[in-house]
Amino acid sequence: xxxxxxxxxxxxxxxxxxxxxxxxxxxxxxxxxxxxxxxxxxxxxxxxxxxxxxxxxxxxxxxxxxxxxxxxxxxxxxxxxxxxxxxxxxxxxxxxxxxxxxxxxxxxxxxxxxxxxxxxxxxxxxxxxxxxxxxxxxxxxxxxxxxxxxxxxxxxxxxxxxxxxxxxxxxxxxxxxxxxxxxxxxxxxxxxxxxxxxxxxxxxxxxxxxxxxxxxxxxxxxxxxxxxxxxxxxxxxxxxxxxxxxxxxxxxxxxxxxxxxxxxxxxxxxxxxxxxxxxxxxxxxxxxxxxxxxxxxxxxxxxxxxxxxxxxxxxxxxxxxxxxxxxxxxxxxxxxxxxxxxxxxxxxxxxxxxxxx
Numbered sequence: 001x002x003x004x005x006x007x008x009x010x011x012x013x014x015x016x017x018x019x020x021x022x023x024x025x026x027x028x029x030x031x032x033x034x035x036x037x038x039x040x041x042x043x044x045x046x047x048x049x050x051x052x053x054x055x056x057x058x059x060x061x062x063x064x065x066x067x068x069x070x071x072x073x074x075x076x077x078x079x080x081x082x083x084x085x086x087x088x089x090x091x092x093x094x095x096x097x098x099x100x101x102x103x104x105x106x107x108x109x110x111x112x113x114x115x116x117x118x119x120x121x122x123x124x125x126x127x128x129x130x131x132x133x134x135x136x137x138x139x140x141x142x143x144x145x146x147x148x149x150x151x152x153x154x155x156x157x158x159x160x161x162x163x164x165x166x167x168x169x170x171x172x173x174x175x176x177x178x179x180x181x182x183x184x185x186x187x188x189x190x191x192x193x194x195x196x197x198x199x200x201x202x203x204x205x206x207x208x209x210x211x212x213x214x215x216x217x218x219x220x221x222x223x224x225x226x227x228x229x230x231x232x233x234x235x236x237x238x239x240x241x242x243x244x245x246x247x248x249x250x251x252x253x254x255x256x257x258x259x260x261x262x263x264x265x266x267x268x269x270x271x272x273x274x275x276x277x278x279x280x281x282x283x284x285x286x287x288x289x290x291x292x293x294x295x296x297x298x299x300x301x302x303x304x305x306x307x308x309x310x311x312x313x314x315x316x317x318x319x320x321x322x323x324x325x326x327x328x329x330x331x332x333x334x335x336x337x338x339x340x341x342x343x344x345x346x347x348x349x350x351x352x353x354x355x356x357x
Contacts, residue, residue, distance in 0.1 A: 004053075008045050011038050016046075018330040019094055025050040032076050035066075039078050047081075053127055059083040063091040065098055073100060098153040106166075113169045115147040119174040126178040134179060134195075134266035141175035141197065148172060153211035156204030165201055172200045181269040183278040185288075189239070190246025193253055193277050194267055198236060198259050206232040225299055231256065248306065251339050265347035267338060270355040275337075277306040307333060316357045325354045 005023065006016055013028045024114050025042055029035045050057055059080040066076055066087040077086045080335075089098035090106045097107035122140045134142075148168055159165045168255045179195035198206075232281060237256050238314050252275055253259050273279025282304035287296035296304040298315065309316070311333060324330050326349045329337045340347045 005046070005049055008042075008049060008264050010045070011041050014042050014111050021189050022094060024093060030280055032066075032155065037077055038076065043078075043080065054144050057081065061083075063088060065089070065091045066100055067098075067102055068100060076216070083147070104158050107151075107155055108164050108167055111148060111150065112171050115171045116174070119144045119145055120172055123174055123178050126176075128181040128269045134181075137179040138197070139169060141179050141195075144171065144175045145197075145200075145203070148200060149207065152204045153207040156201075156208055159204050168232050169338060180272050180276075182272045182276055186276045186278045187243075187245035189243045190249040190336045191278055193240060193256065193259070193267075194272055198232065199239065202236045205235060208289070219228075233260065245250070246276070248333075249275055251333050253339070258341055259337065262341055263279045268351065268355075271351050274310050274354045274357075279306070281305050281306075281309060291349065310336075310354065319353060319356060323349055 002018065002021075006018060008016065010016065013034070015026045017024045017026060025039070025046075027035050027038050027042075029038060057080070060083060062080050062083070062085050064076070064078055064085050064087040065209045066074060068074060073089070075246050077084050079085075087100075089234065090097050093096075097110055099106050122143065124136050125139065131137075141296065148171060169188055173191065176182075176188070176191045176195040176197045177184060178184070179197060180191050182194065186194075188199075201313075206228055209231070210225065213224050215226075233256060240250065240256060241254070243250070267275065273281075278284055280298065282291045283294040284305065285291040294303045296302050296308060296313065298313065302308050302312070304313075311320075311331065320331065327346055329335065329339065331339065331350075334349060338356060340350045
């Protein structure tokens with residue numbers, strides 16, 4: 001029935017777009033008078049069609065927004081039956097806030113506010129110590145990602161601006177911290193890698209590409225998804241390699257492919273400290289004035305950080321040797337993650353070593 005509405009012959013510059021039972025009228029014109037004239041013609045045609053099929057237009061629910069690039073914001077008043085509708089600075093259409101500049105400022109504000117409430121509520125269920133396992137944490141975090149990325153194929157371009165990107169990434173970060181069981185001081189680049197959660201700006205590029213190819217036939221759709229996903233991983237890898245943050249984590253996990261595609265192995269509070277160098281280390285605590293000196297208490301004059309504790313400190317020499325035997329090789333920052341990814345037993349062995357060291 002609604003197909004007939006979309007087939008109405010409209011004046012030049014007018015187009016009806018629809019989804020389910022929501023319909024929108026788009027009018028392109030240079031002058032406000034032309035907008036009013038075209039709207040009047042279309043409204044009469046739409047009203048006649050609705051009368052013919054026994055439908056009624058809810059005039060009091062009708063909204064309008066005037067998209068313009070002019071410096072001075074203008075408004076227009078349109079007559080919808082007995083109601084007068086004045087254009088607003090922004091309206092919500094199909095869950096996306098459309099503002100008069102198409103800047104999506106209002107949408108970013110609303111979506112980050114909503115996602116932040118969800119993220120904080122879920123964070124209380126996921127303490128760093130104890131709580132659910134990583135796979136369940138990721139499932140909970142996917143709720144936040146869904147809220148943040150709704151319609152992102154349309155508005156995601158604004159993430160090219162640092163202000164918007166920071167706002168959205170800050171909320172995404174809340175969930176990533178809980179998935180990784182990480183200290184809140186860890187960089188966003190590193191926590192996304194450890195938690196195996198693709199950065200929000202990479203997700204935006206991926207969704208936009210999928211949306212652009214939405215007309216592909218079903219036989220090609222799955223192949224398209226795989227190709228787009230692979231390009232997204234490559235983009236993430238480029239950003240990870242070029243970043244100046246999380247370089248200790250990059251030293252352990254330089255290549256993302258094997259890390260994010262692993263079939264087994266979950267991070268936890270202790271393992272994340274080793275992978276991030278943010279944790280209960282004197283060098284780290286000294287940065288925030290929680291320790292008087294950053295050096296190892298054994299008196300060797302070396303800063304007590306993740307590298308020293310897990311790879312060099314004689315105090316854990318025996319445990320380290322036992323781990324080397326179980327792994328079949330000597331652990332180094334450049335090889336330990338490779339050992340972890342070999343099989344479930346090696347991951348568990350490294351995880352246990354991280355907990356007891």
